[in-house]
Amino acid sequence: MATPISRRTLLAAGTGAAAGLSLPGVAAAHADDRATTRVRFTLNAQVLDGGEQVTSITLDTARLGPIDPAGLTTGTFSVHAKATSPIPVPAGEYDLDRTVTAVRLDRRGDIVLELSHAEGQTGGGTLGYVASRGRNVMLDLDYTLTQHAPITLRNHRSITIDTFVQNPRLSSPEVDAFTSHISASGMKYRLYSPTGSPSSRRGGRPLIVWLHGGGEGASLPDGYYDNETTLRANRGALGFATPQAQRIFGGAYVLAPQSTSAWMQDGPRFAPLIHEIISDVIRGNRIDRDRIYVAGCSNGGYMSMKMTTVYPTLFAASVPVCGVVTSFPPGGAPLIPDSELARISTPSWLVASRDDTTVDPQANTAHAHDVIPGSLMTLYDHVVRDGHQFAGHWSWIYVARNDPSIDGTHIWQWMAAQHRH
Structure with missing residues (x-):
């Protein structure tokens, strides 16, 4: 692996200094x-x-x-x-x-x-x-x-x-609440650990795995692998660590691995590396193995579905957001063929926006919903939050805010109600 770039969020102490000022009416300091x-x-x-x-x-x-x-x-x-x-x-x-x-x-x-x-x-x-x-x-x-x-x-x-x-x-309390780790295979990840007493009678905590989009992976040709952008680029992982989400899940661990490139570049190779991290977290913490959830956006939406094809009995629920199943870019073999989608047994709720110009929602999200047995789907017209319209690809914003709902049940509550059988 290339040596990571030496970098800081902020420059070393001593930068950003302003020269002393001589102000009218201010006596020299004692x-x-x-x-x-x-x-x-x-x-x-x-x-x-x-x-x-x-x-x-x-x-x-x-x-x-x-x-x-x-x-x-x-x-x-x-x-x-x-x-x-x-x-x-x-x-x-x-x-x-x-x-x-x-x-x-x-x-x-x-x-x-x-x-x-x-x-x-x-x-x-x-x-x-x-x-x-x-x-x-x-x-x-x-x-x-x-x-x-x-x-x-x-x-x-x-x-x-x-x-x-x-x-x-840099002080960013939500980000700082996640500890930094590196797996035995060298993949970096962040982990949020819940506080308080577990609500489960068995004492185990649920585990939510968030898989980032393509823009949050490493850039190893440049030696850049930061374990930071996974949390700072959007609220995908952070949303599940908010007090609201923690109440709904009864206190959950939130795991955010960082790819060494992009998940879609080699999903079959990354799947066991993600599984290794999940296993490490399970061994080191009191995790309820029947309440492990996977969610992700874009590249991570693809990887969420891929994980449920490779490990069909690992997850209690899957939430792929604006994920990819067709060839990307177009012209090649599908990333996840229909034969694999049709065998997914993990309860799945897919989310996308109709105005997504990065990943065709009909050919990917809607198509996967049609093929994955019993899956749910929410398709938005636009991605709008507090009056600001985002690019249509950014539908993960809604999942990070627990917005999708079907028949009055919101997506976090639906996830929390799922248990592996």
Whole structure:
């Protein structure tokens, strides 16, 4: 295996420093203030339906003393963001000012700068898409803060920060809740472990396996294999780790393996590697073997179905989203022939959108639904969330939000009710 690229979500500490400022009306810092004018800051990120964005910045200012919030405005600091790709191909890179929409103190007394962010908004993303590779990559983020007005403490002293130092770690609590692992065969994966007491009388927890899309695999020709984009590119895996999902499943492990390429490139080879990881998780945790579920989008939608053909008795339910069964690209043999689809015995609920221009929903999702015995299907007209219309291929957004329903039963509740027989 090629040596992975050495990269950081954020540049090493010491980058993003702004020079000391000389502000009108601000006296020189007292000798006992000198150690307090160097402040670290952390980029806080959130995974939106369309991918992860930096949504706020926390300045480590509590140690400066009690800050008077009345003296903080959106003009106190300005923020500049520069993002570069670890692969030397332009991939959503940017170099621009971020808009500060609000300033507040958190419970610790640290200053938090809220940043403008929204679906489809450029300049805040943590990922870039390298079209020539068909892959998302983590961008190297370099933020520069500039102070334009002094910080007033409650004792009426004023503080001017001489140096801002960027924390090398990105704070994204939902992502950080997943631990990082590598299987014996070298495949990377992330794992969410539930909290609290199991609801099952036998004490076993369900296990949900999320298989990512093609854009979240590795790019080994570049030595890039991050175990990050599987969680940051969309809410596919994260959705199952939310409090809502955890209540529905009674506390579930959520497993997100990362392919070394794309699942569709060699599904038969990847199937046993995924099975190996599932077996490792079962051995290391109290898993209810009758409640193992598989779901995935696009490439992962294909792989979800492929797993149920290779291991027909392993899963209690399967949720393939905008998956592929025909040849891709067109002209070759089908990825999953009808003879295999017809033998799938795992309860399956397929999801896609009719306006998907990446994977033909009729030739793939609708066709698979017609062939897989007893399968369910939800076909949307468009992919719209909170008023924002996404590309039709992004129907995984609905599964990540427990939106699909049939006769009043939503997809997570349906999954949770399935047990292997």
